[in-house]
Amino acid sequence: MKPSILVQIPQDNLKSYPIYIEKEPICNLAAKLDEQTAGRRRLVVISKKVYKLYKADFNFDKNELFILNDGENQKNIQNYLKIVEKAVSLGLSRKDAIIAIGGGVVGDLAGFVAATYMRGIELIQVPTTLLSFVDSSVGGKTGLDLPKAKNYVGAFYQPSMVFINLNFILTLDKRQILSGYGEVLKYAFIEASCKSDKSHLLIEFLSIAADRILDNNMNLLERLIKICLELKISVVTKDETEGGLRKVLNFGHTFGHALETITDFKKYTHGEAVVCGMVLAFDYALKMKMINQTYYNLAMDLIEKYGFKKVYDYKYDKAKLLHIMKYDKKANQGKITMILPNKKASVVECEIEDECKLMEQI
Ligand SMILES: NC(=O)c1ccc[n+]([C@@H]2O[C@H](COP(=O)([O-])OP(=O)(O)OC[C@H]3O[C@@H](n4cnc5c(N)ncnc54)[C@H](O)[C@@H]3O)[C@@H](O)[C@H]2O)c1
Missing domain, CATH: 3.40.50.1970 (Rossmann fold)
Incomplete structure (x- = not known):
């Protein structure tokens, strides 16, 4: 074989x-x-x-x-x-x-x-x-x-x-399929950070082929799975145990994990929670002027195209969410660290200096 x-x-x-x-x-x-x-x-x-x-x-x-x-x-x-x-x-x-x-x-x-x-x-x-x-x-x-x-x-x-x-x-039911697209979207938003040539084609591919992909076109699906896995492998083979580069794969996960935890792992699928985390990261990065409005709009359009409207309903105790984020494995001595977008298809790890500004986005 x-x-x-x-x-x-x-x-x-x-x-x-x-x-x-x-x-x-x-x-x-x-x-x-x-x-x-x-x-x-x-x-x-x-x-x-x-x-x-x-x-x-x-x-x-x-x-x-x-x-x-x-x-x-x-x-x-x-x-x-x-x-x-x-x-x-x-x-x-x-x-x-x-x-x-x-x-x-x-x-x-x-x-x-x-x-x-x-x-x-x-x-x-x-x-x-x-x-x-x-x-x-x-x-x-x-x-x-x-x-x-x-x-x-x-x-x-x-x-x-x-x-x-x-x-x-x-x-697989529709909700679970969409949940998988949560992680696929993550790869699109981190693509340039995963490879040395810094190219980024996945956002365009997902955008142009959305209807056929969502229709379970097996050939496109196979191609998409290969692209995502090759991106993951290019990261994991350089940093197997998350000493540095592998952290980019956690885009959306700090807040996503907090949401899953605060709802006792019952309300959100993992992919939905990751999308909520990515939306928060985009909101915060826009507020901090790390990305421009054009890229923000493009990202939100793509997220919507793949069936994620606002899945997060803003009803949770913000202080409790922040507390969970501080105990996330990725936190650094009580400081929240998040992977944030800094340009198209690219992300960086940031320590959150201004928790109040982050709270405003939740
Ligand atoms: N190890 C990693 O690198 C890594 C990366 C991302 C996520 N995760 C973890 O993965 C988990 C989420 O995985 P998931 O989204 O696959 O959820 P899941 O394993 O809970 O599966 C989702 C649901 O789909 C059902 N199901 C599975 N295959 C099916 C099929 N072929 N047909 C019909 N139903 C089917 C399951 O029974 C389950 O009810 C989380 O715990 C997350 O933390 C791990």
Whole structure:
């Protein structure tokens, strides 16, 4: 099988792994997973909804399954322990594998189990949402949420391979598809910061092809997924553990995570929260004259084109939101840091000096 993309991480002993982007029937994917794990034990962590939809295609042995209930609040320490116990009960050794099948919730949680079980066991990622196609299945961030702190426990741990099958999108509901476009838009707004040539074509591509993309045109979708992943990989291969450049991938996330946290992970999808965070960053950057009105309008038009009107309804306690942002992993000694736009398709990391001005935008 020829990979669609080969990821090579220089900092990680030149570790490399293939990403396969495919449009074949899902049952072919099942055969590939069998082939990859032949002769070994495996634990399959799968989203409940995905299991219900695709159990006939996969035909897994029930014993090797951990079926995870759906929802962000399942990405917790209790489920982490249950999955580890399941791995122990199956007798998984370091030579065996964990397969994560689902959206980012399953991928992050099963990935963290793989990173920590016996100090590391093979992880195969099978993303099934648009968001996990373009973002969470690649790059090696794994982890779980604490009740009041998103992604507070985790590890950087790369998968051994990633199978992206576009057919999964056909059963994804509209809200979850749009949520994935939240992260796609993020790539458009950070594109020039990800690469050395500083070019930026994604904003135009998303704008010109919006109708066909939103109509699930598979060829365009495949192209889009490749563009997003190549941008992510170009960042992650230079900075695997977020010492510097990788922070640009957090555009929209400081406020987005605060919103998810203040609403107990129930009100917003991750992509929606990230879009709210990006809108706040654009509002603040405009106020601080970091960007001009023309770029601001272009960004807001694109956000609206992809179905995000004002998803954030401004009803939360502002001081509490600021407090959560100060405890974000990216905060620096109690100072909020945010990734802010500074020109077209470009962002910079900024420490927020004037919290009052930021508050005015919330
Ligand atoms: N590790 C990373 O680098 C990274 C990056 C971005 C986001 N994330 C994390 O990813 C998570 C969000 O991921 P998500 O948006 O995929 O959400 P999700 O995993 O909660 O999935 C969303 C919903 O879609 C359903 N679903 C999944 N695949 C389906 C399919 N093919 N058909 C029908 N329904 C399907 C799920 O059951 C779930 O109800 C968050 O926890 C976020 O923090 C991680």
